[in-house]
Amino acid sequence: MITVKDILQKKREKKKITALTAYDYPFAKILDEAGIDIILVGDSLGNVILGYENTLPVSMDEMIHHAKAVSKAAKNALLIGDMPFMSYQASQNRCMENAGRFIKEAGVKAVKLEGGKSVAEKIETLNGVGIPVMGHVGLTPQSIHKFGGYKVQGKDKISVEQILKDAEAIEKAGAFSIVLEGIPYTLAKKITEALSIPTIGIGAGPYCDGQILVTHDLLGMSGEFKPKFVRRYAETGKDILKAVTEYKDDVQHGSFPSIEESYKKTVGHLKVLK
Ligand code: KIV
Numbered sequence: 418m419i420t421v422k423d424i425l426q427k428k429r430e431k432k433k434i435t436a437l438t439a440y441d442y443p444f445a446k447i448l449d450e451a452g453i454d455i456i457l458v459g460d461s462l463g464n465v466i467l468g469y470e471n472t473l474p475v476s477m478d479e480m481i482h483h484a485k486a487v488s489k490a491a492k493n494a495l496l497i498g499d500m501p502f503m504s505y506q507a508s509q510n511r512c513m514e515n516a517g518r519f520i521k522e523a524g525v526k527a528v529k530l531e532g533g534k535s536v537a538e539k540i541e542t543l544n545g546v547g548i549p550v551m552g553h554v555g556l557t558p559q560s561i562h563k564f565g566g567y568k569v570q571g572k573d574k575i576s577v578e579q580i581l582k583d584a585e586a587i588e589k590a591g592a593f594s595i596v597l598e599g600i601p602y603t604l605a606k607k608i609t610e611a612l613s614i615p616t617i618g619i620g621a622g623p624y625c626d627g628q629i630l631v632t633h634d635l636l637g638m639s640g641e642f643k644p645k646f647v648r649r650y651a652e653t654g655k656d657i658l659k660a661v662t663e664y665k666d667d668v669q670h671g672s673f674p675s676i677e678e679s680y681k682k683t684v685g686h687l688k689v690l691k
Contacts, residue, residue, distance in 0.1 A: 419454055419495040421527060421549045421593040427454070427626070428615040434594075434627025436617050437635075440466045440483045444632060445490035455617070456494040457529065457629065458484040460501045460559075465633050472558045475501040477515050484523035497551055498525035502559045505530050505539055512539045516548050529596065531557035533583020540590035552587035554580055555621065556599025569620070571600040584608045584616075596629060597621040599646075620646035 427434050436455035439445040440462050448456050462483055463469035484498045498519035505512035516528045527549035530536055540550045555570045564570070571580045580600060587595055594615045597605045602622020609616045609625055618625030630647060633639050637652040667673035 418493055421495065424454065424495060424594055424615055428613070434615055434617060436627055436629035437632045438465070438629070439487045439491075439632060442486045442490045445487040448632065449491050449494050453494050454627070455497060455629070456487060456491050457497045458487050458499060458523075458525070459631065460499040461631050462499075463501075465631060465639070471561060473502045473561075477501060477504045477518065480504075481518060481523050484519060484525055488524035495527065496525045497527045497529050498523060500528050500530045505536070506532075509539060509542050513542060513546065516543050517546075520548060527551060527593070529553055531559045533580070534586040537586045537590035540587060540592050544591035550590075550592045551617075552584070552592040552595035553598065554583045554587065554595065555597050558598075567599070569599045569601070571604045577604055580604060581608060581611070584612060588612050588614050594627075597625055620644065 424434060434455065435453050436457060437448050437453050438459040438461055439448055439456050440458060445456055458480060459465075460472040460475045460480065462479065463472040463475040466483070467475070467479065469475065480498060480501050484496075488496055500512070500515060500519075504515040512530075519525045519528050528543065529551040530539065531553040533552075533554050536552075540552065543550050556564065556567060558567070561567060571577050581604070584595055584597070592614060594617055595608075595612070596617050596619065597608060598618075599620045602624060605616065605618055605621035606624035615626035617627040617629050619629050631639070634642070634644075634647045635650050636654075637649045638654045638657075640654065643649065664673065
């Protein structure tokens with residue numbers, strides 16, 4: 418069973434950390450079997466699974482519901498629950514209560530929250546009650562309205578300095594790792610070198626201590642959505658469409674089920690049937 422200590426150790430040993438998202442039992446089981454280090458129940462649940470336009474409407478109850486299922490399959494990976502929008506921003510108490518729910522009800526081992534300096538105090542508080550925290554800076558999807566959309570961050574001097582300061586504040590507050598999303602690889606490299614906690618990149622280039630992707634993106638299950646930073650390792654969406662279409666045709670033409678795919682022996686009163 419991988420712990421936060423193992424994740425920190427990996428950075429010291431210069432071993433890359435692997436992370437992926439999961440939202441249900443069967444996917445989590447496969448990720449765990451493949452030996453992925455970290456499984457994140459991301460609030461990307463909103464766009465990937467629940468059909469929302471973005472992550473903002475996702476509720477704590479929805480996150481817990483899915484994290485419970487993932488938790489049953491994550492036997493080896495470090496399981497992290499993503500705190501959804503407004504589950505931690507409003508107050509320290511709300512933050513503690515919701516992080517506590519993740520641990521108690523869903524069995525996650527750590528939580529992730531977005532933001533820099535502004536959430537540092539919350540990270541300290543959670544640490545204080547024994548809840549490990551993963552930070553998340555750069556293109557933080559819960560702030561899309563502030564950014565004016567999904568725009569790469571850290572492209573000018575002020576933004577670079579802000580992101581660097583935020584990452585340092587998160588480390589100082591006691592986070593055990595930090596997601597760097599949607600920033601130039603040069604900035605991600607600088608942050609990775611400056612911090613002693615591991616950086617986990619998504620759209621942040623090759624110099625982070627680890628990588629995370631939304632599993633459905635790498636499997637080709639996100640339709641036409643294919644940003645530059647995603648490498649598709651399969652075209653599962655197309656394979657499923659092909660399989661389901663063939664099934665539909667077979668049923669419509671009467672070739673499924675065949676006699677070979679049917680029960681033959683009759684028992685008891687069924688013998689009367691010819
Ligand atoms: O919600 C999510 O899936 C995430 C990761 C992609 C980092 O925050």
